[in-house]
Amino acid sequence: MSTRRRMPFWDNARFACIVLVVLGHAVQRLTYDSDIALGLYLLVYAFHMPAFAIIAGYFSKSAAPTKRQMARVITDILVPYVIFEFLWTVTKWFVEGRADPNITKPSWTLWFLLALGIFRLVLPYLALLRWPLLWTIAISVGAGYLTNLGDTFSLARTLGLLPFFTLGWWLSEHQIVDRLRLLERRPWWTYVTAIGVFAIAGWAAWNFVELWNAVNLRHWLFYDDSYADMGGTQWWAGGVRLALMGIALVLSLAFFVLVPLRSTWWTHFGQYTMYVYLLHSFVLYPLRESGVLRNLEPTWIWLPLVIVASVLTALGLATKPVRRVFRPLVEPRPTWLFSDSSLAAREGRRADPTGSRRPRESPSHREQS
Template sequence: MSGSAAAPIGATPAGTGARGKRREPLWDNARLACIVLVVLGHAVQRLTYDSDIALGLYLLVYTFHMPAFAVISGYFSKSDSPSRTQMARVLTDIVAPYVIFEALWTLTKWLVEGRANPNLTQPSWTLWFLLALGIFRLVLPYLALLKWPLLWTVVISLTVGYLPNIDSTLSLDRTLGLLPFFTLGWWLAHHRIVHRFDLLRRRRWWVRAIALGMFAVVGFFAWFFADAWRDMNLRDWLQYDESYADLGGTEWWAGGVRLALLAIAFVLSIAFLALIPRGQHRWTHLGQYTMYVYLLHSFVLYPFRENGFLRTAEPTWLALPSVVVLSVVVALALATRPVRRVFRPLVEPRPRWLFADPGLADREGRRNDPTGSRRDAEAPPRPAAHRHADPRQNG
């Protein structure tokens, strides 16, 4: 298990932390942009059935937004042997929230739909990414031992699509499909690529122009060939959760489609990071709380999706812009302090009763959430005598 962050590389606390290191706003801005895209992708999904523009936007978002999230999470992970505290964080930050929100979804479906099928091996809706993060950290120390870890993870991603027995159980299909991006993030941090090429400060205008051009080209093709993408079920290919045969790719070269999607996702993820603002803004700090948005937004969107509000027989020109605005508002609202204060016991549970050493469940003064966002805890700091000697660089 690897649950710790590479703190020296842009992961220090906001402003000037205890070690006098400056927090890099880029990563919080990127996380916030990613989580807004997550909400947008889920909100716009019902419009894609009747609107080519909505489908084009959906395909564009899904081409890169979760790969980019995986890259960022990997960037703040490290492959060292984890400490006791870091192993405990996997239980408190990933396993416990997963169990809590699976229980909430089971209850919600029973109350609203009159049916419930409690099964912790089959993650509900967005919860697959929590399991993916846990598995990413489990395998990272082993991947780091290999000579070409990026190449091996690409081979794994391509191969699992040929194996029908690897499915959504414990989200293994998506986890292994997206593993190259998490590994890429770790590799970039491990080799200090960002600092070596001074990428946090050097951003030429022509780089931004190229990045915008890439998004424009992919977005145009996503919209212009909307009917073709519907026929080939491209939307399902981008989920990484079905075998090639289930997607209609029965030919031996079906893995080439995934390879092309991996390459496009890689290019757009780099373009995405090139366009992210480097400076501190009023909304930058909200990027520290992406787990709140990720775990809670599905409950906000659920009634809109189920009652048909997000899908109309004839979408008007106002429907898509309205959903975009709604997505941004929902994402920002769920990261605010009042929401965090109410839902912290669910999103950041600290079950002291679970551990032989109850101190392992304490909330640290500074820590990383599962997506790699290093931040200050909002609880009052504990007395020095009760603090662990561990530097708390874990996620």
């Protein structure tokens, strides 16, 4: 069985991940006033981007790229990055009365686009090494000791999450998922175990919330600051990142266990996660900056409402009308940029940067899930 054959599981996992991304950003303002919201926030951030990186790595190739694959790095990653950086600059200028255009420092969610581009560029070189996973773990842990990486080109965060992307590629390269038949059937005890893992993690995130605030845990989970900047001046600070990576791996595994294997009514939305990723920040921006999400009591009412709103936002931004309007921004095809214009053509099957492939849409095309 080919690892590239379309499986509903991967679209389910993609969409579940993007819902967690929206939820994490939406609930952030509630964390200042609610320990329960902070516990949920820490739980989500402990694994959702590592899980996304694993999925992206699973559908990445380590072979020397073809001309079309190289062109897709430009059309699917670099061009949208420039477009949305420009949009963010304009938005900040209108809303905040200031703008600091700097294409080397990605705005808000755009860091992941740069990370995907860098992941794709370095993967063929990592694949040449004997122990690529061990090397990327060493790189991730070592990067935290460097105080000069910062957020330029999102390099600190990219190196921090590189092991998860490499793990996804390694699982595909060695056909681990197929050989172990992980997407065919699961024993009942795996679901119980996965639920237990999240129950324990959720309890720990909430019960020790004062400790997590004291050690600045939320910033450790971002992978974008040096250990020293987060107060980790001890020589063993890298051990904290290593432990957090282990926790992220366990939670990601539990998350994948709970993702449905078969097609559902929302499966096909997993093909359009990049629309949700790039657009949801513009939906949340006025809510976050206006203070509407502050001092919302009682939590037991507002937190569930924010969760539901996050799911609806993700669903809405993945719908066909939204995609039709924003496709020139999210999936630009600048044929004028290439000496061979066919490299940017829409013909054939398209893929977003997370590896989701789909047939070209047309008015007569019916979406497949």
